[in-house]
Amino acid sequence: MSGETEATSWQEDAARDLVRNAGDRLALFTRGEGSHLWDGEGKRYLDFLGGIAVTSLGHAHPVFVEAVSRQAATLAHVSNFFATPPQLALASQLKRLAGTGESGRVYFGNSGAEANEAAFKLARLHGGPERPRILALRNAFHGRTMGTLALTGKDYMQAPFLPMIPGVEFIESTVEALDQALDERVAALFVEPIKGEAGVVELPEGYLVAARELTARHGALLILDEIQTGAGRTGAWFAFQRDGITPDAITVAKGIGGGFPIGALITFGAASELFSPGTHGSTFGGNALATAVASAVLGEIERAGLLDNAAARGEQLRTAIGAIGSPLVTGCRGRGLLIGIALAHPVAGAVVAAAQQNGLIVNAANDSTIRIAPALTIGDAEIDEFITLFTQTLHTVIADTPASTTPTEVPA
Numbered sequence: 001m002s003g004e005t006e007a008t009s010w011q012e013d014a015a016r017d018l019v020r021n022a023g024d025r026l027a028l029f030t031r032g033e034g035s036h037l038w039d040g041e042g043k044r045y046l047d048f049l050g051g052i053a054v055t056s057l058g059h060a061h062p063v064f065v066e067a068v069s070r071q072a073a074t075l076a077h078v079s080n081f082f083a084t085p086p087q088l089a090l091a092s093q094l095k096r097l098a099g100t101g102e103s104g105r106v107y108f109g110n111s112g113a114e115a116n117e118a119a120f121k122l123a124r125l126h127g128g129p130e131r132p133r134i135l136a137l138r139n140a141f142h143g144r145t146m147g148t149l150a151l152t153g154k155d156y157m158q159a160p161f162l163p164m165i166p167g168v169e170f171i172e173s174t175v176e177a178l179d180q181a182l183d184e185r186v187a188a189l190f191v192e193p194i195k196g197e198a199g200v201v202e203l204p205e206g207y208l209v210a211a212r213e214l215t216a217r218h219g220a221l222l223i224l225d226e227i228q229t230g231a232g233r234t235g236a237w238f239a240f241q242r243d244g245i246t247p248d249a250i251t252v253a254k255g256i257g258g259g260f261p262i263g264a265l266i267t268f269g270a271a272s273e274l275f276s277p278g279t280h281g282s283t284f285g286g287n288a289l290a291t292a293v294a295s296a297v298l299g300e301i302e303r304a305g306l307l308d309n310a311a312a313r314g315e316q317l318r319t320a321i322g323a324i325g326s327p328l329v330t331g332c333r334g335r336g337l338l339i340g341i342a343l344a345h346p347v348a349g350a351v352v353a354a355a356q357q358n359g360l361i362v363n364a365a366n367d368s369t370i371r372i373a374p375a376l377t378i379g380d381a382e383i384d385e386f387i388t389l390f391t392q393t394l395h396t397v398i399a400d401t402p403a404s405t406t407p408t409e410v411p412a
C-alpha cells in the first residue's frame, strides 16, 4: 500500500533527524485552509487546536497571506539599529489594544519565552539588590528557556535542568497565599490569567483585582503572561481587561502573529522607564516582516469583530458540548475560545488519538482535560462539524474505557 510506505517514511525521517525533545509527531500536515488541515495522504482534519492558540485567523487566511507576501517583497529585516514603519505601527496598535495610554512601551521578541525573558529582566531592573524575590504561581507555565523555566512552577519540568536561576518562589493561586508571601523584598508577581498548559484552569474570582491592590501596596510589579489568553482568544483583547485592572506589564505571543513567530512585552506607566540603552536586545525581534503580519492579523481581528465572535462561539460550543450528554464529559472550563473539556476519567490521550482517527485535532492539556483553541473565525459550520466528530470520538473511547478508571485531580 503506497499510503503505508509514505507514512513510514516521514516517521522514520522524524525519528532519525529531529532532536528527541518531544514525543513522536502525530501526523504530517502538508496544507491548511481556514479551520481545516490536510495530511500527506490527503486526509482532511478539523483543526480545533489552532497550533496551540496561534492561528487566530485559521490557515492561509487571505489577510495573512497578503501581509506576508507584500512585506516580504518590500522589506523584511534591517536590525534594531533602525526603525521600520510596520514596527512602529504595531507598537502603537498594541499600546492602544492593551490600553497603556501614552506612557506605555513595547519590546519585541520572537516567541512567548523571549517576551517572558524580557519581563524577567524588567522584574530584576525594578527590584535591584533590595528586592531579590520574584513570586510566581504553582502550575502556571511561562516557557522552556532557562529564565522562563525558572518562573514555571512545575517540578518535573525543572528537575533535569537544576540549578535554576535563583530568586523565584512559587505560591498557591489564592489571595491569602499572595498576601502572606508579599513583602518589601518582592520585585514582581508573575500571573498566567488562565493556566492554559495546566488544563485551562481559571484563577479564583477577584484574584487579579486583589493581586493588583496587594502588589501595588508592597511596591512589587504585577506582570501578566497573556501569551495564550491574549489577542482576543477569551473574548477580550487581553484577559485582564475583564477585571478592569491596570497591570505593570503583560507579555503576548502565540495568537498575535496568526502563525508568524513574534512575541512582545508591553509595559504600563513607570515600568516603561526601567529598560535603558544596552540592557536588552534581539537581532530578529520586531523585524518589519513579523510586525507587518501581526499588525494585519490584529487589524483583521478588529475589523471582523472576532472578539465578539470568540465570546459568542465559546458560549455556543460550551452549550453544545454539554448537550452531547456524554458520561465522559463532566464540564467545561475557560473563557471564549480557550476551552478545557473536563473528562470523568484520565483518558485524554485516548480521546486525542481517537479524535485524530476521526479527522479532528484537539490536545490533551493533562490526563483528564481536552484543550481546544480553534481559530477565532469559526462559525456554525465548524461547530456542527466539531460536535459530530467529538461525539463520535467520545463513543469510541467509552467503548474502550475500563469501568474502573478513576479521574485525576486537576491542579489549581
Ligand SMILES: *Cc1c(COP(=O)(O)O)cnc(C)c1O
Pocket: 111, 112, 113, 114, 116, 141, 142, 143, 144, 192, 196, 197, 225, 226, 227, 228, 253, 254
Ligand atoms: C506558550 C506559552 C509560553 C511560551 O511561549 P513560546 O512561544 O512557546 O516560547 C509562555 N507562557 C504561556 C502562558 C504560554 O501559553
